[in-house]
Amino acid sequence: MKRYDVVVIGAGIAGLECASILTKEGMSVLLIEQGAVPGGFFQPFRRRGVTIDSSVHYIGSLDKGQFMERFFSYLGIMEMVDFVRMDNDQFESVCLEGEVFPFAMGHSNFVERLAGFFPKEKNGLQRYADAIKSVSLLSIEGVRRGEGFSKESMEAITTSVGEEISYYIKDVKLRRVLMGNSIIYLGDEKVTPFYVHAMTNNSYIESSWRIRGGAHSVTEAIASKIKSMGGEIRCSEEVKSILVEGGKSVGIETKSGERILSERVISTIHPVHTSDMLGADSGLKESYRKRVAELKNSPGMFCLYLIMKQGQYKYINRNFQLLGEIPVMVSMQPPQNGSEFAEVITLIAPMLYDDVAKWSDSKPGQRGDEYCEFKKEFSDKLIKRAEVVLPGLNSSIEYSCSASPLTFRDYIKTPMGSVYGVVKDCKRPLSTFLPVKSRVENLYLAGQSINLHGVMGVTFTSLLTCSEILGGGVAKKVGL
Incomplete structure (x- = not known):
C-alpha cells in the first residue's frame, strides 16, 4: 500500500495551493475531492454554450512584485492564465445616494480620487490608506516568520472596521463609501475586524484583475502543475473519516472503504466537517467540538x-x-x-x-x-x-x-x-481565527474559514499551513 507524505482533503483553491506547494518542495501528495472536478468556488458552469464564472469575479495584488503575482509566479502559472487589468482610475464604482465614488488603484491615486469628492478628508484618507497598507505588510511579515499574526497586527484584529475607519474619517458619507465594497467580505462595521477589511481592500487597491476565459483557468493551471510534478488528484471520492492512531493523524478512509495512509493530513474543508471526520479515538475534546459547531457562518x-x-x-x-x-x-x-x-x-x-x-x-x-x-x-x-x-x-x-x-x-x-466561511469577530478573535495546526498531531487546517477568505486570504493561509509542515522557508522561496 502506497503511503503519502501528505493527503489534502478538498480541491478548492486552498487544497490546490497546498498540494502544489508541497509537491513542488518534493513531497508525495494526494489531493482528494468529493466533486467531479477540482476548483470549489472557481468552478464555472455552462448555459447556451457560454462559460459562466460562478463566484470569483476579480483578484487583487497581481502587479509585478505584489503578493499574488509572486505566489502565482512561484507556482509557475502566471503565463498560463489570461489576467485582465481593470481600470486604473476606477476599478470599483461605489454608488451612494445618487453619486458615484471611484476606487482607484495605487494608494496615492486612491486618496487623490476620493479627496476630489471629500477635500476636507484628504489627510484622513491618507492615514486610512497608510493603515491598510501597514496591516498588509505586517501580515506578510508574519508569514515570513511563519507565525501568522504578528504582535503588531493584533490591534487590527481586535478593532472593528467601523471603529477604525471612524478614527481616520469624520465625514459619515465617506465612512459609508469606504465600506462600500463590503459585500465582497460581507462586512459588519461593528463585528468585522479591521484586519479583514484592510487585507481585502489593500489587495484590490494595489491592483485589480479579472480573468479572461474564466476563473477556472487558475485552478486548472494549478492542477496541471501538481500532476506534472508527480502529485495525484482524485475527484468524485468522498472522505468518510480522518484516521488517528496514538493521537496522531495517519491518513484517511473514503466512503468506499479505502484506507489511504499518510504522514500528515491537511483539511481545507469547513472546520465543522473536519470535526465530524474525527472519531472518538482522535482525543478531540467534546468542548472543542461544541465550540467549532457553534461558530457562526457568513x-x-x-x-x-x-x-x-x-x-x-x-x-x-x-x-x-x-x-x-x-x-x-x-x-x-x-x-x-x-x-x-x-x-x-x-x-x-x-x-x-x-x-x-x-x-x-x-x-x-x-x-x-x-x-x-x-x-x-x-x-x-x-x-x-x-x-x-x-x-x-x-x-x-x-x-x-x-x-x-x-x-x-x-x-x-x-x-x-455560506460563501465566506466562519464569520470573523473582533470581540472573539481566539474563537473565530483558527490556528493552522489542529488539536490532533499531524492534522493541519487551511481554507477560508481559518484565517481570511478570498483568493488572497486563502493563499495567505495556505502558505502558513505549508510553512508548519516544511519548517519555514516557503515565504522566502515565494519571494515575500
Missing part, C-alpha cells in the same frame, strides 16, 4: 447570471457597488476574442439561508414553482437596481439563471450555503 449570496444579446451592451472594465437596503455588486466577465461588448453580467446580493430554508429539504431542479417564483421576484429587484448604472439592461438580456444559498450548499458543500 451569510450566503444570491447570484443572477445574465447572458447578454450579442452586440447589445458595451463591456465595462470595473465593478459597481450599489449601496442601499439591498446592496448589489455588478460585475462583467471579460469578453472573448477582443469584443467590445459584454457577454456575461453578474449581479450579486447577500442572502440569508433563512430566506430559502423552507426549501432546504429539496434537491436541485426539484424545488417547485414557489421557489422559482421567489428567485424571479428577487432577480427582478436586482435588475431594477442595476439599471441605475446600466440603463436598458433588462431589454438587453438574452437569458438568465440564478443561484441561491441552496445552490452553493448543494454544489460547493458549504454549510447553509
Whole structure:
C-alpha cells in the first residue's frame, strides 16, 4: 500500500495551493475531492454554450512584485492564465445616494480620487490608506516568520472596521463609501475586524484583475502543475473519516472503504466537517467540538447570471457597488476574442439561508414553482437596481439563471450555503481565527474559514499551513 507524505482533503483553491506547494518542495501528495472536478468556488458552469464564472469575479495584488503575482509566479502559472487589468482610475464604482465614488488603484491615486469628492478628508484618507497598507505588510511579515499574526497586527484584529475607519474619517458619507465594497467580505462595521477589511481592500487597491476565459483557468493551471510534478488528484471520492492512531493523524478512509495512509493530513474543508471526520479515538475534546459547531457562518449570496444579446451592451472594465437596503455588486466577465461588448453580467446580493430554508429539504431542479417564483421576484429587484448604472439592461438580456444559498450548499458543500466561511469577530478573535495546526498531531487546517477568505486570504493561509509542515522557508522561496 502506497503511503503519502501528505493527503489534502478538498480541491478548492486552498487544497490546490497546498498540494502544489508541497509537491513542488518534493513531497508525495494526494489531493482528494468529493466533486467531479477540482476548483470549489472557481468552478464555472455552462448555459447556451457560454462559460459562466460562478463566484470569483476579480483578484487583487497581481502587479509585478505584489503578493499574488509572486505566489502565482512561484507556482509557475502566471503565463498560463489570461489576467485582465481593470481600470486604473476606477476599478470599483461605489454608488451612494445618487453619486458615484471611484476606487482607484495605487494608494496615492486612491486618496487623490476620493479627496476630489471629500477635500476636507484628504489627510484622513491618507492615514486610512497608510493603515491598510501597514496591516498588509505586517501580515506578510508574519508569514515570513511563519507565525501568522504578528504582535503588531493584533490591534487590527481586535478593532472593528467601523471603529477604525471612524478614527481616520469624520465625514459619515465617506465612512459609508469606504465600506462600500463590503459585500465582497460581507462586512459588519461593528463585528468585522479591521484586519479583514484592510487585507481585502489593500489587495484590490494595489491592483485589480479579472480573468479572461474564466476563473477556472487558475485552478486548472494549478492542477496541471501538481500532476506534472508527480502529485495525484482524485475527484468524485468522498472522505468518510480522518484516521488517528496514538493521537496522531495517519491518513484517511473514503466512503468506499479505502484506507489511504499518510504522514500528515491537511483539511481545507469547513472546520465543522473536519470535526465530524474525527472519531472518538482522535482525543478531540467534546468542548472543542461544541465550540467549532457553534461558530457562526457568513451569510450566503444570491447570484443572477445574465447572458447578454450579442452586440447589445458595451463591456465595462470595473465593478459597481450599489449601496442601499439591498446592496448589489455588478460585475462583467471579460469578453472573448477582443469584443467590445459584454457577454456575461453578474449581479450579486447577500442572502440569508433563512430566506430559502423552507426549501432546504429539496434537491436541485426539484424545488417547485414557489421557489422559482421567489428567485424571479428577487432577480427582478436586482435588475431594477442595476439599471441605475446600466440603463436598458433588462431589454438587453438574452437569458438568465440564478443561484441561491441552496445552490452553493448543494454544489460547493458549504454549510447553509455560506460563501465566506466562519464569520470573523473582533470581540472573539481566539474563537473565530483558527490556528493552522489542529488539536490532533499531524492534522493541519487551511481554507477560508481559518484565517481570511478570498483568493488572497486563502493563499495567505495556505502558505502558513505549508510553512508548519516544511519548517519555514516557503515565504522566502515565494519571494515575500
